[in-house]
Amino acid sequence: MRALLSPRSGSYAAVKALCDQADPSLSIVDSSGRVLLGEAAFDETGSPSRSPIFLGDTVLGFVAGPEASAGAIAQLLTHLASRETEQRALAGETLHLYREINLIEQLSEQLAAILNIPAVSESALAQAQRLIQATHGSVLLADKTTGALRFEGSFAQASGNSDHVCGALAPESLFAATVLERGVAEIVNNCAGDPRSRGNECQLSALIVAPLRAGKRTAGVIALASTEPAASYSAADLKLLNTIALQTAAAVENATLCAEMVESAQERAAYAAELQAASSVQQLLLQAGSRPTPGFEVESVYLPASEVGGDFFYVEPTPDGSLLAIVGDVSGKGLTAAIRVAMILGVLRRETSHDPSEILFNLNNALVAQGQLGFATACCIRISLSGEFSFANAGHIAPSVSSHELETIPALPLGLVAGETFEIVRGNLNRGERLVLLSDGVPEARSQSGELFGFERTAALCSQGADHIARTAQQFGQEDDITVVTLSVSAG
């Protein structure tokens, strides 16, 4: 009534004009007796005449004065009060929607900036609580592997003995399980009467659960509940919670992807560090295998294609002053190949024979005995101080002398057949000549245009030092590990 007949209201001037026109003695009072228009001219008994102004069954006030005029004005005010109430109800509904729109917008902005799942859950629950009346709430996420639900966030208003999230909103909740399985939101307005309500020890009256759907996958659920005895959720609440759930699911997905990326980057960094350590160990092992041999000039270069390689070489003097050298290449790549190389170097260090054929025979048997270690090619050579040499070859690239490839006797690589023998080939290395042992990384180097380095280029380089050969092949386009060992008998 006060809003209707406030001097600033639109209806005040019209009602006043009508009253003045009909009868200046008319007055209007509210239900508490306060005069809103005119001068009070009646007492508590209602004299001279009181026409009530209604809103539904409620009396808002009275119009006093001659019965005919007062009755007509009272009817008009009843109509205006009804219109005003309708308008206010509509405005109230609109403001409610405004509030929802703004809260959802705030939630979107908040979630877009969060890449942490517990914080996403907390924001979603806080905003849901502002939009939908609830005493309890939880966000449950399903494990990607087992599908089991787990808590990601929850709230519970302290009330009586229900100051914790009860079983109906916990991971073991059958309500949550149903929604997770069906991917469809659900309202339960009579929790006590629902057979799934085991664990409802905090006596929830009503609950509402929505799936967190990201694409085709349901990542979990968001659940709200109330212990208020008269609590009841509506379709509008369901729509709101679904809207919040969709935004939450997208944010959870983003946060999950981000966490996976961080984890993967950390794993890659750890793996790179391990590889680097393995590379250092391998270089040390190979260097330790090359011992200076008086009377010979030995150059060795080892360029693995990645941090660790599958090539190996080993050089040592024999008791009679000869030089023993072996160059090889194991099957496989990376750490697996590096472990095989370490094992082979260990076998060679323990080897007592100085005969190339026997050395390859023993190494072959050791590799076969280990099993599951793949195979390896190798060429083993022994050179005396006079330049006489003998070598055996197990499927490896033949050695060269003065750019000429030496004839070899075909044999299987090491590690395939136990008891395999490797025949000896003999020759002589003149002073000033250089014997070259290398791995297939040299002839199989490949340029960006796809051209192979090939055996002709390799042969042409074989009068050069090991470093020159290896770097030339590497610059052409390294595809595999490159190992080059050059041997010559010192002058004098």
Place this chain on the structure above:
Amino acid sequence: MTKKILIVDDEPHLRTLIQQTLEELEDEGVELITATNGEEAIAAIREEQPCLVFLDVMMPKKNGFDVCNEVKNELGLRHIHIVLLTAKGQEFDRARGQEVGADLYMTKPFDPDALVAKARAVLGLPA
């Protein structure tokens, strides 16, 4: 002296919505006044001296920027707090808002809670 809030919007339903949002302040002695265009707004500001004005930007005759400029820069009533209301999706000219001395701008559909909170803060009423 009664604290007054002036609501200026040419859309009747928006005036009603803002009025209804701020109605709770009437119980704390705040008076709500309305104006339907820029010229009415200037007249109401001169006459009523409100503490706070919620001012729609897009209005016929005299828009919100012009009203704000006149109040703050021409009439020198810098103490009157002016909140410009702009439609969602409509690019708000921040530079123009700053130039005319607006204290804040809010987008429609406005957040009712933020509107009340702003009014309480400006009028010094408890939150």
